[in-house]
Amino acid sequence: MAMPRRRHHDHRWQIPAVNAYAAAVASLVFVAFVGSSFYYSLTLPDPNRTGGALQHIVNGRKGSGGGGGGGDSYKPPRLLKNAPDQQSEFEKAVASYQSFSVPNGGGKSLHNLWGSKIAKNFYGCSNSSHKFLTAGKNTHANRYLMIATSGGLNQQRTGITDAVVVARMLNATLVVPKLDQKSFWKDASDFSQIFDVNWFISFLSKDVKIVKELPQVGGKVIGPYTMRVPRKCTQRCYQNRVSPVLSKKHVVRLTKFDYRLANKLETDLQKLRCRVNYHALKFTTPIFEMGEKLISRMRSKGKHFIALHLRFEPDMLAFSGCYYGGGDKERKELGAIRKRWKTLHTSNPDKERRHGKCPLSPEEVGLMLRALGFGSDVYLYVASGEVYGGEETLAPLKALFPNFYSKETLASKGELAPFSSFSSRMAALDFIVCDGSDVFVTNNNGNMARMLAGRRRYFEHKRTIRPNAKKLYSLFLNRANMTWDAFSSKVRTYQRGFMGEPMEVRPGRGEFHENPSTCICERTQAKATPDSTYRGRYVGIENTKVRENKIIDEPPDDADDELDLTDADYVDYELMEKGLSNGTESEDDPFIKSEEPELEEIFSD
Template structure:
């Protein structure tokens, strides 16, 4: 589906459902010929255990980095322990979320993985527990953890999230990619239900958008943003904010100016309509407990009445095996968002980052990330401009935030979001772009044997707060300033300003 805009300079066309130049790039995460294999480097009686932290996607980053840490330490990795005690309180263990046998088998050339710590001699050895600093480098692991491993034989690293440097050499970054995109595979029941959800979306429309919508009360309170709800909103979110004693007093105007306020559901809808997606577009929404509930979601539902979620696509009986487990429910959303034609998010959390990187790795599928620093001020002024002016500005501001190849400078942001070392430009093919371009690795082949597919501390607001899902039964229809939403023009142009380079927060 293409839309046409008559602009100064001629007619412009843009395919809403595909990325320009995506066919010129390929995944390239195979180990190099000089990358030592597990059987030649793993030391006997050296065992690494880790305890992950957070929700599904935060734990995923910990699992990925645990494999690399084990490789650095020449240690055997024991299948990671998942977090059962934090906000999410999900009792699922590793093998209930991921295919443990596949994980062990796929990584056998890189590291040795076992399912439980063996008895060592006549007595059981209790692992020595330690916590490494955030963004610990390979030298940091060799200096802090290796001596303990040699002495204690088994070391358990706690609260293992973001405990490995973002900046590693290419061989270790490629190992990260092999773990993330190939070794970590959801269990068959999760994959089958995810596939069913995607099939039911495809039955409704050839193309669909998946929206990961974060607008929970605790997230908004944590952000320090204000959304116009008056004293009631200030009081409610202020009470929630008191949970975090280390937070400073919020300055909502400053937070919004810096682009850190998540877009509201209505703002996401307006952004998508301005980009050219019509009222007939089907929308899959993955969300938690939306602040304001039905009333807050009503404008988005009016902009996109073909509004779907897990709960509307399958029966309660079909969803029953998953509904009591927040991580399994989040995994279902992960699968649908990954398989969507276009992925959109209103936040910069772990799921958004990991899926953005995955979609780059598997073909640069369109991934729309709001340019908050530009869009937040625009939404504040939207009532003082025509729709055409508003839509034109949205399209201009979103250049460089649409999931196109070469949008991100190599090394910028979190590696899971921007896996540059694992994406190669195919030999002999030239990328045609008017925007930011950077040298890419050259490749002649991609590994087809595996199944389907600036150092920086993560900001606290990027940490996931909830992945619980709730019924989104919305029945209200609204109008904007007396103009029916379906009468808004569907516009799209490419006469854009210079491509903006996106640096993740």
């Protein structure tokens, strides 16, 4: 049975024939009544949105952003629901949700909200060892490596970083990578329009030789031999598969170059990864200055601010197979999008949530932050694409944190004009603000979340909150039977180990770009001497006695870890209509490992 529709109070009034004055008064009353009815129809929650448990402020009063007292709370209304035989496990729990008063103040908190007390004991360390040969001694003549990146800005960033390391392993000269200009993003920006290409080349000059273009031989440019390597290709894998071809063909172009390098490498190569990602890749001056301007405007509003990377786009939700309680309307809309992928299995929303694969909804993010101790007076910067459900979906988050900003609200259209037509440049602005925030929060485990988590660990272990989705799933499911104090206590317990504290993740665990443990050292003396090698906004410290991780054993040559496909950030509908082609490379190429259509290549951030 379909869920009942929200009533909009469209009452029809019969206005009797009276004198002109009375008629005018009656008309004004009618307009006022209809206007107020329309207003409340917008502000009251939609019964169809049962999973979101939309809430509204009742006599809201600002609380303490650092974990202050109570103040008035807001409560959700009684929720209408689907027939019992049509309810999911998630929906059944939310349907019984009766009374859940959320305080405006932050209340108790698990940690120092805005930073770690022990962060000062750790620092980024990425200098090479004395055994690491210079580029001049390591690079062989007539060996050139080219790569074609894929995906969104942050996925391309992983490819660029790993390409430098691969060029080093192959004793090759790297040609400045070409950015993905053909995907859904359709961003025509080249490398030099996003990153400072001269800085990139000069900073890495001692490690890898890099050129902007292939040199001419006999007045002609040698065409590259195109091939592809498997995911998580190890150093031995590159030596066996690519090096012989490079010796013969002299120029090799590796396609779809994202996550094509093993997660575990020897220490000097891991440190090179860090030098590339955290020091060599600098945004161009216009992008950097606009990003800093946005940070400055957020800081002018309050002492601290949170940056939230919110992923709740329709295509991404459809791809994930998750369900958020929107009833038949949600199932129909997301199901229609999902049908475009013929290879996707039948979705099991409850299973996806149990496994922690569903991004938190905006409301769930807000409740998590409040439970951790952030009050309603906190300033929130939100980096997001299209949000499924629009303002209705965002309403609970805005009610919890009314100081809600984005780059579009902080800057004028004129200021954003040089960037607004280019998705990667807009993504770069969000990256800068999120990186510069006091606290970074994400509702997902996409590329941007991973890259920023690793970067913030490397630079001072700035507070980074990532939801423990598996644990929080059961908590949100059962909150109908909890008081706020019990709920918030469990949130704080479950989030231990997901707050960006030093050493909370075991070295070598997860993606290296997310947990660059090889490049994080612990001070053994009170004060360290800054290393002058690294200039710019961040300063690396290398001259302290440290405890470093030892070389990590390499995985098998055929390692091909499965990626979390919830990295989705957009859909390339043209690709889907073509049946998810694997690309233009020859099927007879012996160096291309047979792979299933890579759905994650359609999605990225």
